[in-house]
Amino acid sequence: MGSSFILIPSPCKGDTRVYSVPKLDDYSLPALDGLAGDLTSALKAESAAVRNEQEWKAFRDRWLSRKSGIVTQLNDLLKAAPKESKREVGQRVNQLRALIEEQVAAAGRQASAPGRAGDQLDITLPGIRRPLGAEHPIIRTMNEVVAVFKAMGYSVAEGPEIETDYFNFEALNFPPNHPARDTQDTLFIAGQERKPQRERLVLRTHTSPVQIRAMMASPPPLRIVCPGKVHRRDAADATHSPMFHQLECLAVDSNITFSDLKGTLDHMCKALFGSSVKTRFQPSFFPFTEPSAEVYVSCPFCGARGCRICKQSGWIELGGSGMVHPNVFEAVRGYGYDPAKISGFAFGMGIDRMAALRWDIHDIQLFFEGDVRFLEQFA
Amino acid sequence: MKLLPSWLREFVDVPADDQALARDLTRAGINIEGISCEREHTVFEAEITTNRPDAMNHYGVAREAAAIYDAELKALSAEAPPSSAAAGPGRVRIEIQDAEGCARYTARIIRGIRIGPSPEHIRRRLELLGSSSISNIVDASNYTLQEMGHPTHAFDLDRLAGGRILVRRARKGETLKTLDGVERKLEPEDVVIADAEKPVALAGIMGGSNSMITPETRNVLVESAWFDPAPVRRTARRLGMHTDASHRFERGADWGGTALACARVAKLIVETGGGELDGDEIDVVARQVGGATVKLWESEIRRILGGAITDPEVPRILQRLGFAVKVNLDESASYAVKVPTWRLDVEQQIDLIEELARIYGYDRFPDTLPSFAGAVVELPAAKADSVARSTLLALGYSETISMSFISAEAARQFSAAGLAVVQNPVNDEASAMRTSLVPGMLAMLERNLNRGNATARLFEMGHVFELIGDRTDERPMLCIGATGDAMPQSVHQPARPYSFFDLKGDIEALLGRFELGRVECELPDSSSPAGWLQPGRSARIVADGAALGQFGEVRPGALPELKMRQAVYVAELNLQRLYERGLRKIRFQEPSRYPAIERDFSFIFPPSVHFNEVRSAIDAVRIPELRGFAPIEIFRGGAITAGAYSLLLRATFQSNERTLRDQDVADWSVQITAALEKLGGTLRSQ
């Protein structure tokens, strides 16, 4: 069995390989299968190339014409077959004829499909679009902030969402029964009463416990950024959710000062909101940092002139920060953190609120409903 | 809390208008959140952090202003009106039995007062501050609280049995009806003020109605004490009480201010209600609180704050805030700083450094970036997470985030292990930590269908939780959900509904990015809790023997509360197990320069033969040149025996070394045919 293709000159398209049924000497099954395979490939290729009514008619005649069409050539093949092979050859010829008829019909439907007026497509018809998935606005915001910190040499760290009292509070310098715990609106896991307080399980109220876990995992110098979910006992409404997202950063080294905290967060704000924004630091209180500061960024939406988003103040509250409290280092002293020798700063921000401000989303419940009309806007 | 700048200005000459004062206080940590104008008076709305009870009053904030502007703070007069009675302690015996609960108790007795309204200027101030005027006696206490922050209480002296005051723990079974009219059951952990017979007040929280001031009251005892934060907080929490007094005592009142507060209240009562002091102040001290000396090193200030604050500024700032500073006392420290009794929050050096920084002004510190000598360490899962996410986004799924809480019933349906139940849930209907992402996904799909979004493709990556003994098991999972059309109807093509094999293909594409060996689809384990999937239209994914997850068409009624209008498909995969395998390593192979040859095989198989057996049989033939092997068409019915099916398979052969000869392909075709016949297949053309 030689090549199934012969080269014939074509009047309009130059030289093209056009299929014709070869003569067979060998009527073995593999040879027949080979022939069927070649014919099928050629049929599909020609069928796919049909672009208009005129081409379709030429295609149809080449394959189905009683005079010299391929179907007729197949019948000739059957006639030429030796007696003992007639059955196999006949079955194949029938199958191939059915396939040819089907392909010719399909190509005819395609040729008269909308958008095909002769050779001309209606190029103004919409394209065939494959759907794209949309990145969730919270994840997107989180990734952007993480990327800013990564570029400054920070590694990503993670921790569990169910934490012990120790990691969520005690190691972060919230002593048991301290009023500062009241501000955290903690959700407790049931059935913990018998355990010592520090082992009781809570839903972490902030990503700060990851600071402790990261310091226990590696000695200084340390630079980490930890994005994650946190939970608090807040009823769901347009501006509250019992579950939300925070991002925490921690830098510890032998030479870190309050100016480094300010400079780093100022850089972060410029990277996120543009180089013209300014930052402001206002004293605050967090048990695990001292000095502590609220971080404000000049409103990027109005250029600090005052708008609805910044409530006419020109400033937007970004998050809390401060120099790591020596009592926090004391909790991980055994891991190489001597509060007299090292210093560091930490920063935490709410991601959901930031995303809501950024896209002017008035109801943060939209983040958690899975409504595709909401999500697909972020593709 | 509210503050009147006009009142602040009585204590300090502020060289700024109200707006500037609010801004400057805020920048020093006394956060003025709002400024309003009520009846021609400016009112500040202040948010004072929990560590600063000393600033929860006008004099305390005036002290901050004095420090900020380096202005003089005027002293509060402690001068009590003259006592007419004989000198010496008043005729009431005071005893502190519980020194832990009460460190100091200062009292004064005033006789012959008349209950009546307060004068206009007191009433107006209290009302501007949002506290209603009650009577001259009660107002004296409230006014002093606003003025200098120390909570005080006035008892009707004639209703104190035995002329005694006893600070002690409550006895089991004792009760007290507090001023709010509620009968309180007391416990031995509660510190109470008692007379000779019974409790008359909950220490530091609220007085009792059995000793309260009434219009008939003529003689009063003014209490100004220092109660320990811990028992006040414990009792207030247990009884669900929160009062102006408990708010301050819980955070730490001024031990040194009891006498001054007592004298201020007594003075106001005598001024507004008449009467005369009976004897001198009675001051019982059980122990001393505060006033410690903290050492401060110049080097430590520089280490934390850099060099911005210069040497002479350090004692100046601290002295303005009321700290007594001794400079260069000896070799052991640069400064010895005596902490005033109202600053219980200052315990160590770093607390002083914060005082320096905030009064100096945070915005005056230069911005610098730290040098860094460490290395970036990627989380092992970070890259895998990002690959999984980008693959699913590219496949057309949008990421969602659903709540971590689900109903306990749903949580139990998806886990045989212990549930992590929230003790104080926001919503009783969703009190369990999710054991699966599926209930959340189903709820989101249902929500989309109910809102008329007939097509949705979603995924969520998040943690699921189980409580196993004392240990929590928290795992990252992936859930994929889809319903509606895989391809929408258009002028170009008819609509094609999303199917089991769309989901399977997308899972294959995702898994293909990881270093997995053989991945199999198996029938779901009947004992598994996957009753949410439709039998016969769902599968378990097993990679190299380990279950990765399950997927398929969701069984109608899988969650009783959800009603789906159309078929929905969901997969849940264990990301931890997937990530353990690592991302697929790229193993480059030179593309062949020789032509590929395709061969089709048409077989009829009995219904018992599944495609994975066909694939295994072909794999077992081990033809290195077999580069591809795919099922192309399946026919059922027609001339084919019922149940059996015809499968058209396409094999692609190619070698990197040579052009394949027809004889090679013919030989391999024979081997493949033999293997499939052994499996029970019949070559169709025979």
Ligand SMILES: [Zn+2]
């Ligand atoms: Zn603005």
